[in-house]
Amino acid sequence: MSGRIPREFIDEILHRVDIVDLIDSHVPLKKAGNSFKARCPFHTEKSPSFSVNRNKQYYHCFGCGVGGNAISFLMAFNHLDFVEAIEDLAGFVGIDVPREALSSPGKKRDFSALYAILERVAVFYAEQLRHHPQGVKAVEYLKSRGLSGEIAKQFCLGYAPDDWDMLSSRFDMQLLVDAGLVVNKGNGRRYDRFRGRLIFPIRDKRNRIVGFGGRVLDDSLPKYLNSPETEVFLKGKELYGLFELLEKQSRPKRIVIVEGYMDVLALAQFNMHYSVAALGTATSKMHLELLFRFTSELVFCFDGDVAGQNAAWKAVQEAFPCLKDGRQVKVMILPQGQDPDSLVRSEGVDAFEQRLQDSQVLSSYFIEAVSRGLNLATIEGRAQLISQARPHIEKMPAGFFREMMVDRLKELSEGAILDVLDATTARQAAQKSEMVTSSLIKPEWVVLALLIQNPEMSEVIEEMGLDWDKLSFATKKGLLGILAVIDRYRPKNTGSLLEIYREDAKKLEWLTGFANMQVIPPNNDDFDQEAAFVGAFKRVVELAEKQYFDELMARKLRS
Ligand SMILES: [Zn+2]
Incomplete structure (x- = not known):
């Protein structure tokens, strides 16, 4: 990403900013010798082991091992991405980020027409939900699922009438194709992608509509259909419900990752505005990094069937590289045959939140998953445990979580060939x-x-x-x-x-x-x-x- 911003500009910013002033404005520092100290903002501690050095323009915590320059500090402290940190830092020292630096040269595309058509179509679908004769069916369905008009409005729900050219007879054809709303079959055959479906507009975190999900109201298949990826819609980057969640609370205590649109809506209906869903794809590392910018705790919520269990294990593996100190990942497997919607209805909000509270921490979920079916009473079983765990451990960044996993495996394997330990990184050695x-x-x-x-x-x-x-x-x-x-x-x-x-x-x-x-x-x-x-x-x-x-x-x- 920094390729977009010229290296000279980054140098200039780092040259102008004084990391001591910058950090002091977020975490009051005290002079100690030739450096400055504070209690670490990234972990809980009683005596200060967070140190900032003016000569090196570098901070470091002797307690939890974090360290970096002014840009890294802003990214970590304010949950910013690189470009956002540069923008803030430029503001701090009072210089402008060159505008052209923010978009890649030669690839300067303007997507405003695409965003505009998506917005207009969302409004159109929302109108059809209320006014189209077929819209009644969709409203009935929402009512049957216990969803109020207020939730429908907040999530901008809509209805796509069962017609082949609802959109193409009203909007610009090329834009519809570019936005993935019209299917182009070639030799002039074009038709609306969403027909006879309840519509869930997908917004990015800046409140721009980037795509849609659609659910049938009968038994036809596929039950759910999503917009294809387009220039403004990357499924690995977007999460359903994130914008609506952040609107309610910018720093939620935790975010729950559920499986579908209806789960997000059902929880919101019960005033639990802290869930998101991946869009017909598995949760990616990018999704998780995005969510960790707003919260320190993620809970994966999966159905109790085999498919749900497999999805959970996949999601958890994506989470390993994101496990930095201070971040928590938990796994909540629902009872067989239940989804978040049915569970919160049958058990109530308090019981559901208690389940969230009690959900399994990643470490114990991981150990359980890698030791499933192994007989740890035998040397073979213990050796197998280590060989199954090793590739995952290697993906985990150095830090508290990894050390805890290694310790736990050591215990379980009773010292069986644990050369994972030898892969000690310089950081661990340094600590x-x-x-x-x-x-x-x-x-x-x-x-x-x-x-x-x-x-x-x-x-x-x-x-x-x-x-x-x-x-x-x-x-x-x-x-x-x-x-x-x-x-x-x-x-x-x-x-x-x-x-x-x-x-x-x-x-x-x-x-x-x-x-x-x-x-x-x-x-x-x-x-x-x-x-x-x-x-x-x-x-x-x-x-x-x-x-x-x-x-x-x-x-x-x-x-
Ligand atoms: Zn620390």
Whole structure:
């Protein structure tokens, strides 16, 4: 996404903003040594371990491990996406985001005509619900499902009369085709997509109609039909009911993900304005990331049948990469034969909310799912548990949830071959390293950490004029990569350096681990970082030369 906004502009913003001022305006900071401290806004704690460093233009929490630059802070604190954070930051320092930077060059398309036709058709369908002779059927159906006129209005429900050219005889044909409202069969055969259906307009979170869902009122098939994907409607991005939910509350305690339109409406009818539904697709990672911008707790709600169970497991797997500290995912499997609508009707709101409260946390759902059918009393069963769990664990970002899962698996497997643990990321290593003295950290890690924390130290390495071909060490590729980036972009501090890697999540996580690594003694402002860097780097070179020499000898002996 940052490709759309010129790199120079991002540099300019990061150069103008002072991260201490920015964070202080959200979380009051106290000076402590050469950095600033506060109680961490991203996890609950009694004593402050959230630290902001002006020289590095970087924040970091020693408690929960978060860290980043000014852009990352705004994204995390205000639940913004990258472009939104840039816009806010530009406002904070008082400069304008170049307008053309907000849309990709060459692909500047105007969709206003498309949005306009979708809006007009929605209004048209809503009128048919009230005034078309067939609309009575739809109104009867809504009444039979206990839905009030108020809900119908709030969700802008409509009716598409059973006719082949209701829309095409009234609106611009090309726009109807582009909006997916008319099916184009070729050789002039065109007809309305939605016929004889109750209509659910789908709005994006900015209150623009992007598509429709339609439900039959008899037993014909398909029961539900959705607009196809169009230039303004991407199913993996939109969620039914999200706009209506946010209108009621911008920061809901939790959001419940249900299976269909009618579930969202039924819950809203009972004043539970916190559910959304994916649109004829499985919930995607993009859906979940979007929802986590508004709440910290998501509950998947699925039917109790086999299809529902399978859908739940699929959805849960999508959720693994989104599991950052402070986020909670739960799973609520409904009793057989019930849906949210029937359940809330038969049990009442309180009982339904109690079920939500009691729904299974993801960790226990996960363990149950991967150990289903396995005999954990046997070594084979335990080994199988680990091999089934591993691919999922590997997808989870480092952090509290992953560590908890690994611990739980360790318990269950009674220590059976848990090399998942060896895949410790730099970040986890960094967190551990804070507890041990820095002398235990490998010199190549010290080099990476100090370089990332002080990009200007690359000059020290440049001045040495090394023959890299004659050095062999584990982190050489990573180190050379960073040196090349520093050489090319000349970042002024850690915050600017990490920004260059924003699009590369894997590398960014690796680098952030080193940015957070505490290699200098805490509360020692006089510590000579450059001397430590030079010392560690010389040690790396020494070892690397020896390694290179050993490898050379081994090759010679073999030949
Ligand atoms: Zn924290």
